[in-house]
Amino acid sequence: MREVRGQEAIFGFSGTKARVLAAAVLMAAIAAALVSIPERSPEWAYSQELVRKLFLFPILLCASWFGVRGAAISTAVATVSCLGLLGSPWPEALQAQMERIGEVAVFWLVGALSSRFFEQQRKFLRDIETANDNTLLALASSLDVREHNTGVHSQRVAGYMLRLAKELGIRDKEKLDIAWRGALLHDVGKIGIPDDVLLKPGPLTGEEWRVMRLHPMVGAGILRKIDFLREPAEIVHSHHERYDGSGYPRGLAAEDIPLGARMFAVIDVYDALTTDRSYHTACSHVEASTSLREGAGNLFDPAVVTAFARVPFGELREIARSNDTSLLLGPEAAPALRETAVASPFH
Numbered sequence: 001m002r003e004v005r006g007q008e009a010i011f012g013f014s015g016t017k018a019r020v021l022a023a024a025v026l027m028a029a030i031a032a033a034l035v036s037i038p039e040r041s042p043e044w045a046y047s048q049e050l051v052r053k054l055f056l057f058p059i060l061l062c063a064s065w066f067g068v069r070g071a072a073i074s075t076a077v078a079t080v081s082c083l084g085l086l087g088s089p090w091p092e093a094l095q096a097q098m099e100r101i102g103e104v105a106v107f108w109l110v111g112a113l114s115s116r117f118f119e120q121q122r123k124f125l126r127d128i129e130t131a132n133d134n135t136l137l138a139l140a141s142s143l144d145v146r147e148h149n150t151g152v153h154s155q156r157v158a159g160y161m162l163r164l165a166k167e168l169g170i171r172d173k174e175k176l177d178i179a180w181r182g183a184l185l186h187d188v189g190k191i192g193i194p195d196d197v198l199l200k201p202g203p204l205t206g207e208e209w210r211v212m213r214l215h216p217m218v219g220a221g222i223l224r225k226i227d228f229l230r231e232p233a234e235i236v237h238s239h240h241e242r243y244d245g246s247g248y249p250r251g252l253a254a255e256d257i258p259l260g261a262r263m264f265a266v267i268d269v270y271d272a273l274t275t276d277r278s279y280h281t282a283c284s285h286v287e288a289s290t291s292l293r294e295g296a297g298n299l300f301d302p303a304v305v306t307a308f309a310r311v312p313f314g315e316l317r318e319i320a321r322s323n324d325t326s327l328l329l330g331p332e333a334a335p336a337l338r339e340t341a342v343a344s345p346f347h
Contacts, residue, residue: 019065023074026058031081052082052103056110063114067122071115078107132228133181140184143191147198152323153271158184159319160267167307168263182235182260183267189219189236213248216240235260239268244298254301262301266292266308269299274320274327285313286330 033051055078062070082104140158141151161183165176190198193215197208204212220237223229238252238261245253247265273288289309296302313329320327 019061023058023062023065023070026061027055027074027077027081030054030058031077034081049099049103052078055081055107059107059111060114063111064118067119068115071111075107075111079104082107136181136184139188143187147187147190152325153275154184154187156320156323156325157186157264157267157271159323160271160316161264163311163315163319164263164267164304164308167311168304178231179235179260179263181229182232182239183264185219185223185229185232186236186239186264186268187215187219188222189215189217191222192218213240217249232260234258235264237261239264241265242299243301246298257301262304266300266304269295270308275325282326282328284328284330285316 030051033054055074059071059074059078062074066073082100137155140154144151144153147153158180162176162180165179170176170179193212197204197211200208216237216239220233223233223236235258238250238258241247241250241252241257241261242265243254243257243262245251270288270292273283273291274285276282292300292305292308296305313327317327317329
């Protein structure tokens, strides 16, 4: 996942606010042009007719950006302007009045048709996206069954990843999708690891570790062949990098590690500690949180560890429960993670 950057700004605003502002400025400019054309000019009537047609552009933009509601609001504003309520004179001749009403009718027709078209297009894209994600879920589950005898590991860490991304202030849907898909497919490269290495019950030899450490590159290579998975591939490629540069496969450190991979490093270790593995039994949430804080600055990005510490334990437990996994707070009554985060030097 690439570094979180602000969306392209318009007058200091971004996202939905920027689009609303852009549409409002555009419509205000058209309305101002209507009333500023000198009435005594011989061509003033024809000029105003041309300017009024410019309202079609913001209507189409609003239909594209905001759907039916955006098309209706923008068309209503254009109607008010064209009916002479914002300074544009209402014609006296009956024929001119009928032409003006015809212009307004065209606005409403264009608004209705364009909003319907864009809504259908969005639904079509959502259906494709859902089908793609269902395919990814099936793939991740099959890989989990191969290694963990369960199909929920990847879905569980993807859920944690999504919650951590939101805690870090990521709200853009595309960036959240990248984070979720990168976490879900983090071990897809293990499809190329032989069973005698991947499923070996005892310690791996040096050569076996060399083979095992190929899986981030193998996984990234697979995903980069698919357009919508190229950015999640960066998480897959770097998810075993460590903040101090001691990780693999490229030995990246600190900010050189993609943010998504720095996030997943925390998630991956947390999940490994809090679930039963062949080499240890699950520890509690508090114990895992302590381990994360101890690794901050060496294994993990301190800012990411601090953000994860702010996620309420109840939400993490719900993510685990929805993936058929129990998550224990601690052996005794222990403070919630939000409370333990106060004592963190990075909070």
